[in-house]
Amino acid sequence: MNILDKIVEKKIEQIAEEKRQVSIEEMIKRAEGKIIRDFTSAIRDAEGLAIISEIKKASPSQGIIKEDFDPVATAKIYEEQGFDAFSVLTEKHFFLGDDSYIEMVKAVSSKPILRKDFIVDEYQIYQTKAIGGDAILLIASVLKEKLPEYYRKSVELGLHPLVEIHSEKEVAYIEKADPMIIGINNRDLETFTTDVRHTEKILKYLPKDRLVISESGIKGAEDLKYLKSLGVSGALIGESLMRNLKDIKKVF
Numbered sequence: 737m738n739i740l741d742k743i744v745e746k747k748i749e750q751i752a753e754e755k756r757q758v759s760i761e762e763m764i765k766r767a768e769g770k771i772i773r774d775f776t777s778a779i780r781d782a783e784g785l786a787i788i789s790e791i792k793k794a795s796p797s798q799g800i801i802k803e804d805f806d807p808v809a810t811a812k813i814y815e816e817q818g819f820d821a822f823s824v825l826t827e828k829h830f831f832l833g834d835d836s837y838i839e840m841v842k843a844v845s846s847k848p849i850l851r852k853d854f855i856v857d858e859y860q861i862y863q864t865k866a867i868g869g870d871a872i873l874l875i876a877s878v879l880k881e882k883l884p885e886y887y888r889k890s891v892e893l894g895l896h897p898l899v900e901i902h903s904e905k906e907v908a909y910i911e912k913a914d915p916m917i918i919g920i921n922n923r924d925l926e927t928f929t930t931d932v933r934h935t936e937k938i939l940k941y942l943p944k945d946r947l948v949i950s951e952s953g954i955k956g957a958e959d960l961k962y963l964k965s966l967g968v969s970g971a972l973i974g975e976s977l978m979r980n981l982k983d984i985k986k987v988f
């Protein structure tokens with residue numbers, strides 16, 4: 737079993753427990769009336785490459801990334817840098833995230849927030865809105881045939897879906913959903929190794945009029961220059977920002 741399978745298995749257990757605590761009917765109610773920030777425009781209207789800065793304490797490949805993790809302090813640093821949007825890990829067991837981090841970050845920033853988690857159940861779409869998410873990550877290799885339905889549901893609720901693919905064979909999954917924002921994950925979710933040049937390999941299979949985000953393994957100015965030259969719309973950066981919070985300019 738690869739790491740992605742393990743994460744998904746754990747997630748299915750966790751959702752069953754969460755449903756016992758908060759029913760779907762209650763979650764639908766909690767999602768009602770939530771104001772959603774425009775993630776799509778934040779990416780489209782960014783000057784140059786849109787930067788989505790990620791807030792995460794740990795990851796399965798790196799272990800603890802930031803020992804004295806503080807989501808609010810991190811958000812303030814990102815806000816000062818003028819990044820275009822945030823990505824906040826809410827997955828608990830492997831990334832040490834928490835649902836509560838989204839509202840905490842929202843309180844100190846005006847930027848839209850992507851809820852970074854593993855969506856496996858419709859319940860989590862309502863939950864994403866209820867906890868203050870503006871954008872929702874839908875991973876093609878996790879949702880497979882369910883992707884178009886989950887995409888539609890997310891849009892219906894007013895959320896901005898970012899549909900993530902990794903390989904060429906996953907391009908088929910997004911054809912039906914026809915997403916506006918497509919993330920190319922440079923990390924192989926089965927082995928967890930990254931290669932920024934992976935973006936170039938997948939980009940050629942995607943419609944030209946989409947907002948494409950290159951995700952993972954982006955280390956600094958060189959990588960950003962390279963991604964810009966490919967003509968992608970944005971870059972999602974986590975680890976290298978989290979490791980350089982004291983001197984974030986180092987990354988650029």
Ligand SMILES: O=P(O)(O)OC[C@@H](O)[C@@H](O)c1c[nH]c2ccccc12
Pocket residue numbers: 790852853900921930951952953954972973974975976
């Ligand atoms: O920390 P990095 O290598 O800069 O990567 C950020 C982001 O792309 C990564 O966290 C990510 C991309 N897709 C995901 C899916 C689930 C969890 C995490 C991710």
